[in-house]
Amino acid sequence: MKPTTANLILRERYLKTGFFIGFHLLILGVLIYLPDFMVSTVLAFVIYYLMEPMVIKLEEKGLPRTLASSIPFLLFGFLIFLFILWVVPLLNEQVETLKIQMPEYVSRMKELAAQWESRTHPLLQEMGQNSMVDSTQHYLLNAISNFFAKIPVLLTSSITVLLLTPFFAFFLLYEGDVLYRKFLKIVPNHLFELIITVNHSINVQMGQFIRARLIETALISAFMYIGLSLIDFPYSLIFSLITGILSLIPYVGPVIAALPQLALCLISPELRPDFIPIILINVGSQIFDGVLLVPLLVAKIVDLHPVVVVLAVILGGQMMGIFGMIISIPLASAIKVLITAFYKYANHSN
């Protein structure tokens, strides 16, 4: 029996939809199977969204795409070079000092835990807890040895990621649009307008999200660095960077970031007077964020619920370690934008 036109259209639609879904599942499979590839892709998108407005501005001035994509890329490379030249040696110096001081901090921590244990011993015994001193020492030693054991793996991944990310980012800036047009050719007709709408929403919102969040992180880090340097607090650069990055996690992040600074004050008698200034600087950075940065930068962008951010970071960390934690927030936001855009389109289409 000869198929009717309606059947033919339906069959073609199923085939094209199947191919389209299969293609996406294949890409997802490759990304999950090759974590370095996934991290590089997500980071390349972060760089792409960061530089895209500049590329458009340069194109508007009449520059061809090759030059318009190369100039911001070289500028970004130069900034990274300056960062490596100025910030990395300082960071390295502070990390080295921290490594040397670590055993002393651990033993002081042990002493502090012993003091607390002696005060709360009867209560803990009733609760059936093990010795707090042993637990603390065991936990700290485990964490430190785990961290140092992971460094070679992390370094190998970093080199792969460092090589792939700029390559992917430049490719996205230069040929991204051509690639997108080619991708659109495999989209079935009945999904075409939906995909265009969703892609447009993702581009606009992810661009705003990434730019706003990176500027927010940099400004909070700078605020913290100035504050900590003013009171001459050790490891100011490490702590300010940690606070800047952890501020991406609402409510919980700044508290987690402040804990090691306060712990350092508690275990070092010479830093005890800094306890109150440290609290003030951290609270100050959050007021600066809440009063100035959030209304100016973040208010209009896609925002994730704090619980979702925490869950995404934990999930990212469990699946792919430190890199997983780094990419978890942009990835979670992309998924949120995707779901919102689908929902909005479905609502508009009755």
Add this chain to the structure above:
Amino acid sequence: MKVLWENLFRKNSSQSKIAHLLKETIIFTDLKNHEIETIEKIINPRSFRAGETVFRQGDGGVGMYLIASGSVNIFLDEASENQEMKQSLITRLFTGDFFGESALVIEGGKRSATVVAREDSELLGFFYPDLLQLIKSNPTAGNKILFRLGEVLGTRLRETNKQIISLISENENLKKELGRKGNDETHYSKSYFT
């Protein structure tokens, strides 16, 4: 010898066919050749089989389509008196015609009619995100398109107003006629009973 016989300009000629079509379309008519080339790069060619729906009335719309080859039927879905949905054919569009342009300026707007390919057709889709990108990267070309788009939408509005006015006057005439008939009938019935 092959080089003497083969069509060396095939690719170029197919490109110029789209370029020619774009240049003929009122929305792109003010664009210079290099601007038309930019449009060619961002436009989305789509193939539709005869009977395949391009979009349905009530769907969220993101842009316009230009017919590169083939033809389409435009239907209006209406609820009949017994609440059943019926489709009535409004018009047919052919190669060089375009439709759905209001979606280029109304973000999140809904399609006001259903479009179905009448035969195997090639359509060129030009969408809201493409227009935004063009306005950002080439504001001169973007402005030319927006200006012409305004003209098209204004003309459509004027035509719709004309039709509304003619419908209103038709309605008035009908009312008058019915009123006159009603008076005649009353007069007739009155005279019949008296």
